[in-house]
Amino acid sequence: MLDSARALTVSELTDAVKRAIEQAPALYDTVVVGEISNFVHHGSGHMYFTLKDRDCAIKCVMFRNWNQRLLFTPSDGDKVYLRGDVTVYKRGGNYQLNVFSMEPAGQGALALAFAQLKNKLEAEGLFARERKQSIPAFPARIGLITAPGSAALQDFLTTASGQGWPLTTLLAPALMQGLGGASSVITALNNLSRLELDVIVITRGGGSLEELSVFNEEAVARAVAACPIPVVSAIGHETDYTICDFAADVRAATPTAAAKLVVPERAAVLQQMAGFDQRLRQAIQGRLTAVHSDFSRLRSRPILTRPWQLLLQPRQNLDYTAYKLQTILQNLLDARRNRLSALNNRLEDLNPRNVLRRGYSLIRTETDIINSVCQLRPGQDITIQLQDGSARALVQAVEGSKADGSKGET
Known part of the structure; x- marks a missing residue:
């Protein structure tokens, strides 16, 4: 016979299991790898899904305060690394993993977030060519967004001032990496967009994907695309690409390249203008020569040298036609006159007086x-x-x- 004194309620048993699991060192702050399935992003902001491998599965929950820090959006089929605590959900009597960190397996979270956001904005048409604005050929007022005292600022100003044109450059200082960087860049861009500028340049030096992550944020990309003034993105080195590069009107590989792109070299422009002037003169001279040749050819044509000869043949044709017409009319009149004479003679013959x-x-x-x-x-x-x-x-x-x-x- 069972000992009823030792019997536990369901709640007591569940609490005991919960304490045992939560106190086990191997189940606390553990890292587990598997494939996501049955993913649900609930209206409350919490994420619910199952992590599975070939033989087993475990239910997982990632509460809103943790999943807001994710740099990518999980989906079914993603292989991920999870970090969290194993707990028991008392109401269902199920054990689950409370997740507070998630990274994609096989590629970094930042790289995956970059690809996901790029595909999303590209599908919206945010990077479409028809949305791009043209950069003025000779801008006089340039807005510059970069970190004060940075090498990027020095490179841009040195190169731009050496191009030989009078320029006005307005600096809007901003945090180019780290916490608060995105909002700082957006604020600087909004401030410059209210001024009468010809172009805005956003620039910084190279860095890791993490250091350039400010320019891979959706809010920054949308602010750049919505700017009413043409925007040049010059983030990192030549091999570095950011979402901001795709959203901008023009991308430059480096701060120096941006300065050369926005401000053309005076000597090169003057040389190009001289070439245009020479080609224009040659075109005008060629056209004048052709017109003179055409005029000379036309001037030698009979219609201009002997215009009366052109009237000889038509005049002869007219005279011949008049002669033929006169002959026909005369013959017709003669025939009618002869007929009338014959009738008159006939009448005379028949006249009783005769x-x-x-x-x-x-x-x-x-x-x-x-x-x-x-x-x-x-x-x-x-x-x-x-x-x-x-x-x-x-x-x-x-x-x-x-x-x-x-x-x-x-």
Whole structure:
């Protein structure tokens, strides 16, 4: 029979296990490596996930006050190193790892954070070429963000002043690394952006990834991209790249390179201008020569030397056309005149007066012309028309053929 006096409640047993685990030296401030799965970033800010290997898994929690210090964003499948304490979650009776530090396995946290932020901002279009502003060819007022007394400041000022142009350089001092560096750079950038400047240069010397981490922060990159004045980023050495370099309008490899980029050398500019002047003169002279040649060629053309000759052929064509038209009209008139004459002759031949002139006479009554004896009767008044007048007569008798063809006297 079980000894009920020795029986523990569930809470008592859980508390005992919790004390045993939390007091075990091997389970305190321990480092463990594994793969993240079931990752959840809760609305409270806490992170919950499972760390697993091929055979086992352990639940993990990373509270907000710890995960805010992470330089990268964990996700399922990431292999990481965790540092924390093993504890017991009493309500579920489960043991878990309370994490207060996390680093990616295989690459540094800063390198991973750099890649993640670069991909994020690039996907937003923050680095797009169409967002970039052009650097003025000859800036007169330059804003400079760097650490006071730094080698970068000295290199930039020495190089810029040696380019041979009158310049005004306004320094906005800032912390270029360490705690508070990001906010210091952003404040300096905001202060300069309110001034009438031609360009702003952010520069510092080289350093490790940790030392340059200020310029890999998202807030700095967004402030640079949003600046209304063109920004040149000259962070580190030639092989150093930061997120700020991608967000800026132009990247320069070093402070010296930035000064040469922003302020062109006077002698080189004058030499370039002389070259432009020579090429311009050559182009103008070449154009004048070509125009003169074209003018000479045009001046020798017949249209300018003997313009009247160009009118000879059209004039001959016009004269010939007029002659042809006149001939056609004359022929047409002659044909019509001949036709009219023929008709007139025909009418003359048919004119009764001409018949009378040949010795004939015309007999008629008051209403009819008599052309047959059948139309006459004795006692009828008739008129005899002769060529020179007429006479009235009375028919005494009618002789001639009858209507039926027989002969007789009436």
